[in-house]
Amino acid sequence: MFKLLDGPQTLGRGRTFWSCFLAVLAAALIYPAFADSYDVGNFSYFLIWVFMALGLCLMWGYGGMLSFGQTFFFGISGYAYGVLAINMGGGSTTIAALVLSVIIAMIAAGILGYFMIWGGISGIFFGIVTLSATLVLAFFLGQTAGPEWHIGTARLNGFNGMKGMDPLTVGDFYIEGSALYYVMVALIVVVYIALRMLVNSRIGNVIVATRENPQRAEMLGYDVRKYQLFTFIIGSGLAGLSGALYTSWGQFITPSSIGLPAAAMPIVWVAFSGRSDLTATLVGSFLLLFGFQTITVYSQQAALVLMGTLLLATVMLAPQGFVLGVGKLVVDRWTGRRRRGANPALAESSRLQSDEA
């Protein structure tokens, strides 16, 4: 179990890292005691998107599949949550609606992924086919304003979006405010730990092997298509989780969460953070969302210009990602000091993996 948590696929290992992890977690847990409820609500809002970023990190950074379809699955699941919550009558059934809508997103990912992966497309085409699907979904939902567009009693409402669904509820208790915040933190911890274990497992080995050299992986007896499809379903399912949580958080969803420029946002977060590492993505996405929200209050366009600039700057200046780069620098300093006098060749070879445990 510990071997899976601390395996070779993830940076940030050993006692120092996990101490920091626990410290941050503790700070996150006591945060609502000190902050006002508005800020806690905002924090929950940032955390909603982190699942989608982690999913993209898994697909792109580990699996080598650059999906531009995160908001596609976000939208499918977000709308599915709305439709289910409205039709099933709210209350505790919202929990079932959440689970079902994520499953629906995963089924959609399975179908789209099957055609793309069994068709053998990869690289750039993988991106533009997923993006095309995303944009078509956004266009479609945008023109469902008429009363004829409804599923059960849920009106799709075109650009104005669907509203009126219940938030997540247990019995008579709406999961809102700090309760929602704690649910989010718990989910993030579970997903983060589970993904770490996944990428360090045998399956994770095959996922990265497929990214590196699909033919070689196949020649070791792995049906790489199945592993790619699995990765795509998990990564897209996480986008679905974000979508369902988003709809329940704000009790509305519109097509603008799906189309451009929304579809570009997960790419910016993950590219800027460093796609090859889950921890970098977790930290970086959170920072970007925080910064984005702060600027959006003044001007959404300016915030989006900044996002575009960050994407361009990342690609031109730090293709591996800024957060990851800074993280490695810190680790270098740290281990450099501790290893001074130790075998320099050894220090060099373990530069990428601060294996001090």
Added chain:
Amino acid sequence: MSAELFSVFYQFADVFAFLILSAAGLAIVFGMMGVINMAHGEFIMCGAYVTVGLVKLGVPLAIAQALAAVTAGLIGVAVEYLIVRRLYKRPLDSLLATWGLSLIVTQSMLLIVGSSITGIGTPEGSFAIGGYTFSTYRLVLFACAVAVLIGLYVTFMKTRFGVMARATMQNAAMAKALGARTGRIYAISFGIGAGLAGLCGALYAPTMTLIPTMGATFVVESFVTVVVGGANVLLGTAPAAVFLAMIRMALNASYGQIIGQIGMLFAVILIIRVLPEGLSSVLVRRGR
């Protein structure tokens, strides 16, 4: 009867022109350099805005359109020089970089010029066959699409630049060794691609509302045409457009635009399952 036949042709021509004009620029850049220019839609937007701006200053429409295409082309050369050139070995990164550029441009335009400007209206003129009326401008668009295809064919098959460009496309290192100035060829190709995008925007400017995000209207069609057409622009793009236009036309006629677009997307997803390298791979194989 012939009127109905013409009506079918007219609808086909309308969709075909839209596909060719929106995809040609993207296809050139992809075919030549393996780069997908995500700012393609913004070059289209640029062409449209320049056209409308010039027309409002009193420049005749056709001249304004030509100038708009040239402007987009020149901006394309600059973008190639500043960004894309540095990323040739990393096609995915050039896609991301141009996507960043696309975000910057659309959102800055929204900040600076606001959400929409008044259009100039479709040039009047229509004709009737049987009981049907047809817009002349739509046929002009079709003629332009055909002209673009012929122009590309001539440029790439008959000129010295075209020979060099095709050699570069096949094997850049070898072409360079044989004296082709590949850097300049890439810059010109990217310029042509951006110019064709500008032309697309210029030609459609009179027919639609101008908003900074208008490029998104074109990108799905351009993407799917390039995906179906494959890497060989000269062989793949036109057949892909014919094929997609037929599907789109049939669905549009029976179920409306949005179902037409969804149906087209489904067709594309089915096609890539069967022909992952696009139509041009089949045509090339048959040609051997």
Added chain:
Amino acid sequence: MALVDVKSVTKRFGGLTAVSDVDLTVNTGEVHCLIGPNGAGKSTLFKLIVGLYPPTKGSIFFDSVDITQERPFARVQRGMSIKMQAPSVFKELPVRQNIQIALQERFSGAERDLEEERLLTMLDLASESSKLAGALSHGQQQWLEIGMALALQPQLLLLDEPTAGMSPEETFKTGELIKSFNAEGMTVLVVEHDMAFVRQIAQRVTVLHLGKIFARGSLETIIQDENVAEIYLGKTHAH
């Protein structure tokens, strides 16, 4: 007892016939070399056996099962193991992880760790195990890949020019390694053009020329076959 049976297989690429009506039998327990001048169709035949492309005509049997339509991973699961011509390892992953990825389906737990160390030592890569595979020398990458192929503990080991880019010492050592595995019962099919290496390891030889079987037999008969010498010398003169 035939382990691999290639039955009248033809492969055309457009108008070019790379392999034409070829029969090839590899018997259980032998080291079989497939030789021939450049362009003879050796690599194409190898890729047909591996499953990288389907034959235009004919069928391929492994252990009496028709595998003509199977993808490479399915063939590997049946007991083949493959090393392609150009070194193809997971360059951005450490050497140790390369080996682990190959080992993990056959072994687990302590047994896997033991086997991992054994292979790394055998390949002289123990001291390089935390390096990225892409940082190894060309010869070491070839070794690593052979190690990954062996980690699968195959019935049949398929090697396409395993010694390309190796020094004579490394080549010799590779030959001895192949012989030692053969002695333990592994069947080996090697595509090779280095005749010295073929002499070192081969028990039976098939000569391919212009996409057709030119000669076949034991190592001694092939070495003494003047026609074989001629196609080889002819090619050598042309260089």
